[in-house]
Amino acid sequence: MFSTKNFNRSKPYIFLLLLFPSLLWIIQFITGNLGVNPIERIMDEFGLMALRLIILTLAITTLANIKKLKSIVLFRRMIGLFAFYYVTLHFSTYIFLDHFLDINFIIKDIVKRPFITFGFISFLCLIPLALTSTNQMIKRLGFKVWKKIHYLIYPAVILSSFHFYMLVRADKTEPMIYMGIIVLLLLQRIAKKLNLLQLNQ
């Protein structure tokens, strides 16, 4: 069931599954079915989806430590690229629909408002990850360099969770859940590192 072959076979379905919400929201937006403040709503949906997918890529790396689930990493690049796709939609909504390309306002907003600063830096961190997500790039850069670049996922995930936490006005439960998951995933990595160090001694 968890064979590489099966995983590879299911890739097109996962692709459609991840693409589907964005198409649905865009259609709902165009047909006026996203409530009375559709710009806010579609921006929130894109952003939340992006955050969830970023966390999912980290979770996949963790789960791949389980021998049986090793092949799950085959999905990681696609999910990571979809995370970038949703972040781009989220950011574009902010730039084009929310602020109508009012560049002066947007620059001020990014500089002055910590939660927007965090979101923006997180977006910048994800750009090199998306650009280097091909086998060719890994070859050209060498795995070590490539891996170093991809450490940018850590500032990206931490900043995006703060970005979400800070924009909620009173009930912080949902952002706290995401932060909790992120902390666990990071702890797992630290524990693994420490273990390796001990084995080497």
Place this chain on the structure above:
Amino acid sequence: MKILGSEITPYSTYLNRRKFIKGTFATALATTISSNVFANHQASPDIYNKFLGENDTINSYEEITTYNNFYEFGTHKKHPSLNSGNFNPNPWSIKLEGLINNPQTIDLEKLLSKVTVEDRVYRLRCVEAWSMVIPWQGFQLSELIKIADPISSAKYIQFVTVLRPEEMPGQQKRTIIWPYREGLRMDEAMNSLTILATGLYGHKMPNQNGAPIRLVVPWKYGFKSIKSIVAIRFLNEQPETSWETLAPWEYGFYANVNPSVDHPRWSQSTERRIGEFKRRETLMFNGYEEEVAHLYKDLDMTKFY
């Protein structure tokens, strides 16, 4: 309720009106098919439109009743309309207490027989930078203050929302310290713009909008306009208010709409009018400068936000 019964057009007409304006094709078609129907829709809004500012259009009943901040029913905008079905605002009474000559618990029906309910179409600007135009029915708070008859040491008024966690699911979670409390300075409360609203669009106040009676202070951010009021206290010092208690660096006691004083997390210079695509400039005192600016001429509004 005294709402000029003969003049009020059913709210369903207003519902339709927006759709008419938006669907230009549908409007054109309707005009050719039935000029009578169209004439109705054209004529009806005037009773509210005469109160409107030049650049404003009234928001639809749907917009006003499905996009609400009323944390007693949940923190999402759609929660109040979805979760307020079990709330029963009948019968209702309000406790008047504190520094007044006539402390009493007054039944809402009785109170309404003593005041003049009238139409007030106001802009509502939320602290989250969105806004609407709402046709309220209500009476001036000053009328109720006259009934309470405050003594001269009463300088502030505090309002308290009902506490019914069994009917208000949001109150079962401690997002805010319940019950919700708000306050005004006496001169703000006496201003003729300040009303206690008991209806909108000629309808009894919907649960999600603060049934059966709520405050409306149109030159202040929406959170000042406390909903489902059960107690009104007259005090000699500035009362605690809910959002200020929760985050004093973000929400002040005054909360006057002011495009030049930003919320620490976002700009207040523009707003999205619900139903419109592009943002608009936010107006000083939400466009009610003429009526209220004199109240604050000695106040440093960057400090007392």
